[in-house]
Every structure is written in C-alpha cells, then in structure tokens.
Amino acid sequence: xxxxxxxxxxxxxxxxxxxxxxxxxxxxxxxxxxxxxxxxxxxxxxxxxxxxxxxxxxxxxxxxxxxxxxxxxxxxxxxxxxxxxxxxxxxxxxxxxxxxxxxxxxxxxxxxxxxxxxxxxxxxxxxxxxxxxxxxxxxxxxxxxxxxxxxxxxxxxxxxxxxxxxxxxxxxxxxxxxxxxxxxxxxxxxxxxxxxxxxxxxxxxxxxxxxxxxxxxxxxxxxxxxxxxxxxxxxxxxxxxxxxxxxxxxxxxxxxxxxxxxxxx
Numbered sequence: 001x002x003x004x005x006x007x008x009x010x011x012x013x014x015x016x017x018x019x020x021x022x023x024x025x026x027x028x029x030x031x032x033x034x035x036x037x038x039x040x041x042x043x044x045x046x047x048x049x050x051x052x053x054x055x056x057x058x059x060x061x062x063x064x065x066x067x068x069x070x071x072x073x074x075x076x077x078x079x080x081x082x083x084x085x086x087x088x089x090x091x092x093x094x095x096x097x098x099x100x101x102x103x104x105x106x107x108x109x110x111x112x113x114x115x116x117x118x119x120x121x122x123x124x125x126x127x128x129x130x131x132x133x134x135x136x137x138x139x140x141x142x143x144x145x146x147x148x149x150x151x152x153x154x155x156x157x158x159x160x161x162x163x164x165x166x167x168x169x170x171x172x173x174x175x176x177x178x179x180x181x182x183x184x185x186x187x188x189x190x191x192x193x194x195x196x197x198x199x200x201x202x203x204x205x206x207x208x209x210x211x212x213x214x215x216x217x218x219x220x221x222x223x224x225x226x227x228x229x230x231x232x233x234x235x236x237x238x239x240x241x242x243x244x245x246x247x248x249x250x251x252x253x254x255x256x257x258x259x260x261x262x263x264x265x
Contacts, residue, residue: 035075036102038165039066040095040158041109044172044256045082049236049246058083059242063249065170065256066107069264075105084242087113088150092157099161106162107260109170110154111205114147115139120197121245124190125238136193143197143204151205155212168263169209169216171202173223173235173255175245181229191229217263223247223255 039045047053047064054060060080061067070078081095088110099106116139123135158167175198176191198220206216226234234251238244247255 035073035104036077036100037066037070037075037105037107038079038098038103038162039064039070039082039107040091040098041082041107041170042086042113043084043246044109044112045107045170046080046084046086047082047252048084049243050249050252051243056083058085060084061249061252063252065252065260068253068257069107069260082109085113086110088154091154096157096161099158099165101162101164103162103165105168106158106165107168107170108154108158109172111143111147111151111201112172114150115143115201120194124194125186129187129189132190132193136197140197140200143201147204148208151208152212155208155214159212167209167212167214168260169205169214170256170259171205171216171219172198173219173247173251174198174227175235176227177225177229179229185229195227215263217259219256219259222259222262223251226251226255 043049043059045064045066046058047061047067048059050061050063052061060082064082066080066082067078079098081098083090083095086095091108091110116135120132120135120139124132127135155167155169158165174195176186176195178188178191178195180188202218202220206218209216223234226232228235228237228245232250234247234255236243236246236248
C-alpha cells in the first residue's frame with residue numbers, strides 16, 4: 001500500500017476509535033473525570049462544631065469535610081443535604097432525593113443518633129457512673145441488634161437512587177483521651193466506656209458498609225491523640241450545647257478530610 005494511502009487509513013482508524021470511545025484526542029491534554037458528589041448524613045457530615053452555619057436548621061458548615069473535599073477536587077457538581085440530628089430514616093425519606101443515576105460519589109456518616117448518641121453523652125457527662133454504664137450498655141445492645149438492619153436499608157436506598165456512584169461510609173472518632181484533665185472533667189472510667197462504645201459502633205458500621213459493597217473510612221486513627229482532654233483537641237467538650245462532642249474546624253480538616261482522602265486516593 002502507498003505511504004499516503006496507509007497514512008489515510010491509519011488516520012481514519014484513529015478517528016473511528018475516538019468516535020466509538022467517545023473521546024476527543026487533544027495532544028498534551030487529558031480529560032477530567034466527571035465527579036457529581038452528594039454528601040449525606042448527620043451532624044458529623046453537616047459540620048456541626050465547625051461553624052459558621054447556613055440559614056437552614058441543619059447546621060451545615062462549609063468547614064465540614066464534604067465541602068472541603070469538593071472544593072479541593074473541583075467537582076463537577078456538589079449537593080449537601082446532610083443534616084444535624086439526622087437518623088437513618090431521615091436519609092432514606094428525604095436525603096436520598098438528592099441522588100440520581102448521574103451521581104458518581106456519595107459519602108455518608110450515619111447511625112450515631114439511631115444508637116442514642118445524645119442521650120448516652122448526657123447520661124455520662126452529667127449523671128452517675130451507674131447511669132452512664134446503663135446508657136452505654138443499652139446503646140451497645142441497640143448497635144448490635146437493631147442498627148445493622150437500619151444501616152442495610154439506608155445503604156440499599158442510596159444504591160437504588162445512585163446505582164453508578166461510589167459509596168463511602170465514614171465512621172465516628174473516639175471522643176476522648178483518657179489522661180487526667182482536671183477535677184471537672186468526666187471520669188477516666190466514663191471516657192473509657194464511651195471510647196469502647198465508639199469502637200463497637202465503628203465495627204458494626206464497617207461490617208454493614210462492606211456487606212453493601214461500600215468503602216469504609218475509619219476516622220479513629222486520624223483523630224488519635226486529639227480527643228477531648230488532649231493538648232490540641234479536635235473534639236469540642238461542653239463549650240456549646242449543640243456543638244458539644246462534635247469535631248471542631250480542625251477536626252474536620254485534619255481528621256475527617258484525610259480519612260476521606262485516604263480511601264479515595
């Protein structure tokens with residue numbers, strides 16, 4: 001075959017392949033992947049503790065890990081229906097409405113409120129040791145018996161609305177360091193009980209996330225050494241009623257965001 005004819009044939013073949021694959025071949029450039037990101041979940045997703053908040057009742061903060069990740073990765077679209085106080089039923093009944101077949105990434109932190117997070121913390125912070133033990137044991141029993149089914153239903157609802165998305169489930173950090181930190185602090189025993197409950201919750205969430213084919217992002221290693229009673233805490237104590245025992249801005253940026261980056265690469 002003459003050289004010119006051969007060149008024309010090769011050019012035509014390349015053009016055909018480009019058309020079939022749906023790509024445009026531009027020397028020196030690479031197509032950016034489309035990332036349509038939706039962040040679901042409770043107060044640990046919405047950014048309670050970081051402030052300032054939007055005008056909704058959900059206490060969404062641009063300093064939470066989700067908007068920080070979206071800004072750093074120049075996503076194609078970003079939706080943020082996560083809401084402080086949410087339980088699994090809220091994700092299923094309202095938040096998944098933000099998903100679609102074009103969604104490519106979903107993150108969610110959920111389950112803590114179902115397991116009675118606020119009541120357990122209140123019992124341990126202001127009640128007796130006995131009331132703390134009882135509250136923790138009740139929460140742990142719920143986490144192993146009832147919560148798995150709720151998580152399964154939640155992840156299934158997300159999959160149903162966003163079948164093409166990667167689902168990343170983020171866990172909760174341990175809230176406390178167990179060193180001495182003053183006469184007014186929660187006792188070391190209570191703090192240890194609460195950290196053990198956090199470990200159990202992480203185990204349950206990780207198990208159900210993997211069963212759903214999702215990726216689990218464990219926040220605990222990234223918050224280690226920065227709980228309440230640390231020299232540099234990333235978790236708020238009782239400095240604010242609503243914000244108590246939630247990450248502060250540093251916790252979302254240096255704890256949760258790296259945890260998410262670690263699994264997304």
